[in-house]
Amino acid sequence: MKFLRYGSAGSERPGLIDGDGHIRDLSGVVDDIGGRWLADLSWTRSLDPSQLPLVEAGERLGPCVAGTGKFICIGLNYADHAAESGLEVPPEPVIFMKATSAICGPNDDVLIPRGSTATDWEVELGVVIGKPAKYISEEQALEHVAGYCVVNDVSERDFQTKRSGQWTKGKSCDTFGPIGPWLVTRDEVANPQKLKMWLKVSGEMKQNGSTETMVYGVAHVISYLSQFMTLHPGDIVSTGTPPGVGQGFKPPRYLKAGDIVELGIEGLGTQRQVFRDDI
Ligand code: ZN
Numbered sequence: 001m002k003f004l005r006y007g008s009a010g011s012e013r014p015g016l017i018d019g020d021g022h023i024r025d026l027s028g029v030v031d032d033i034g035g036r037w038l039a040d041l042s043w044t045r046s047l048d049p050s051q052l053p054l055v056e057a058g059e060r061l062g063p064c065v066a067g068t069g070k071f072i073c074i075g076l077n078y079a080d081h082a083a084e085s086g087l088e089v090p091p092e093p094v095i096f097m098k099a100t101s102a103i104c105g106p107n108d109d110v111l112i113p114r115g116s117t118a119t120d121w122e123v124e125l126g127v128v129i130g131k132p133a134k135y136i137s138e139e140q141a142l143e144h145v146a147g148y149c150v151v152n153d154v155s156e157r158d159f160q161t162k163r164s165g166q167w168t169k170g171k172s173c174d175t176f177g178p179i180g181p182w183l184v185t186r187d188e189v190a191n192p193q194k195l196k197m198w199l200k201v202s203g204e205m206k207q208n209g210s211t212e213t214m215v216y217g218v219a220h221v222i223s224y225l226s227q228f229m230t231l232h233p234g235d236i237v238s239t240g241t242p243p244g245v246g247q248g249f250k251p252p253r254y255l256k257a258g259d260i261v262e263l264g265i266e267g268l269g270t271q272r273q274v275f276r277d278d279i
Helices: 041-046 079-084 138-144 157-161 218-226
Strands: 002-006 013-017 023-025 071-075 094-097 110-112 123-129 145-152 183-185 196-201 204-210 236-238 260-265 269-277
Touching (some): 123 218, 145 260
Parallel strands (some): 110 269
Antiparallel strands (some): 002 013, 123 145
16 A cells, blocks of 8 residues: 555645555545554555545645654665765664654755755655564564655755764754655565665756665664664654765765755655755
8 A cells, every 4th residue: 555645734634545546535544644553554454445535636745654753764874875975884773863843745845954055865765663663573573664655864964964963953954854755555565675766856866776785674773773762653764875965976966945856766656855945
């Protein structure tokens, strides 16, 4: 299933994509795409999309998951991206938090924060937690995954690395977390370590990689995180980016107002954002 949330920001309704690519309304079936509805997906077995109300085309898409409690990101999780950043692949996964207030829809405008000169892009595979996960093994890990989505881990490099402390400041600005268009349930993703991923800036291909070159795979990362904290339904884990970010160019290529960023992952859909100044 491909679940989504549609409608104006803050009042999205749950929906799904039917076999013809149309949106069907799910609000008569579930409260939202989140929480207990993700913890146990057995309700989806009896769903007949053709019986759900058809939604007219042209609706805004919201973030594909509601009520995300934690937005955890993995840093330097592609060897070639670590190299372009001038850093070693760490001996254990590097984790950092992105504020959940950064979450926005997949095609919403992204705001370049005040004072920014180094706003950058990162296409990433997002993992959405289903069943709560605490002290789970790598073998069990995928059973705790509800599904996958595209994430743009938008980053302000100077805020991230030149303003003291950890990376949070450069990762958490409003709209720095477009997620979606869909939450694709785990059963539809045969192998999360074999998905092509790409990102273009104003029509020019910048990132063209695959989850195959991830250092710490999805199962390892979920198991690893669960040794430190319980992962809850609707939590999002963004698993790192392949090479080709703006910081890696010489000179660096950062985003400015009017730039259009398009990105996608095989089977998970595409996003498109217009960047503009947060004035
Ligand atoms: Zn990232």
